[in-house]
Amino acid sequence: MRDPWNAFMPYPDADVGHAAVGRLSGLRLAVKDLFDVAGYPTAAGNAAVLAASGIKTSTAPLVQTLLDAGACFVGKTNTDELAYSLIGGNIHFGMPINPRDPDLIPGGSSSGSAVAVAAGLADIGLGTDTSGSIRLPAAVNGLIGWRPTHGNLDNNTLRPLAPSFDVPGFMTRSLEPMAAVMSAVGMPAANDRPPSILIAENVFETIDDAVADEMIASLQSVAMPIRRTDAIASFSLADLALAFITILQREAWESNKALFERSPEAIAPDIAERLLSGSRVEDEEVREARRIAALFSQQIDRLLCENVIVALPTLAKSPPRRDAEPESFAVFRSACIKLLCLSGLSGCPQLAFPIVNCAGNVSLSLLGARRADRMLMNVARRLRAE
Incomplete structure (x- = not known):
């Protein structure tokens, strides 16, 4: 396959079979290089991990489910190193090119899967989402991005980053193949009760007024009940982001401590520094962060x-x-985490999709109750996202 976008890892092709018929027949599948696929190594965006990988002899259960549903595997995709960023860069394998705007970052860490789908090289991009690694690149590349309910999909053989938040997730160019994916992986049907949409003022105050107005106008354009509230929870967005980052950093260190201690020089300096920050987090800080996460999750459940x-x-x-200074990347990451952390802390599903007829990268998300993933799809359809 010709890949001018650097979406795929440069592995030799191996035969990966798939069912002749199924819900995903005719759809091409790109798999983030965190999942094992028989006949391929797994690098997790790191040269030392690649060197130690060897060729895998079995395929991750979730990938096999997709193959058994008829999806055709087309390659393993680039990822931010150790899946620990939201930007899309990688000093070992390069930054994929955003097909929508080559001057912008592709977003990460599921950068290659997003770019493969956006460039038309795949129909389904399988990735992972810990702090936004599906939703952010989906938004940047103008795609549908689904972060499922935490724990609902099989993540066996998936290399962990922060298990409290890690979930496999998907990106597609339109809603219909995403609906087919939801069916293929066994998401339960939505109930028939009509939902209402909640707009939290403190959330929309974080973005540009004109963009907020466009989003709210889009929501009000459909015949669905709209409710408003001052805040999404009793905690500020800044406090929630801090709790999320505290847990993320500690767990990212624990997941990668052995690699860091064995081959510190094999990790990019910015990723290594982030890992070291996790090693310095105090136990009391983690306990307090988990307390906040538990209370927030309870509040969201009630909401x-x-x-x-x-x-x-x-x-x-x-x-x-893509050529911005590291400080710009840090500011962007910090700002986005305040919104992206809400799904991670609560364990609730989130579906991101572009708003039609809006200028720029305007992506709206729907956050629903646990296991209400299909309801998010139904509401997105009503909002005429396509």
């Missing part, structure tokens, strides 16, 4: 218990240029 869906901007800022 969403009556067929309520929360509408969110997917991104808090416009994506930076």
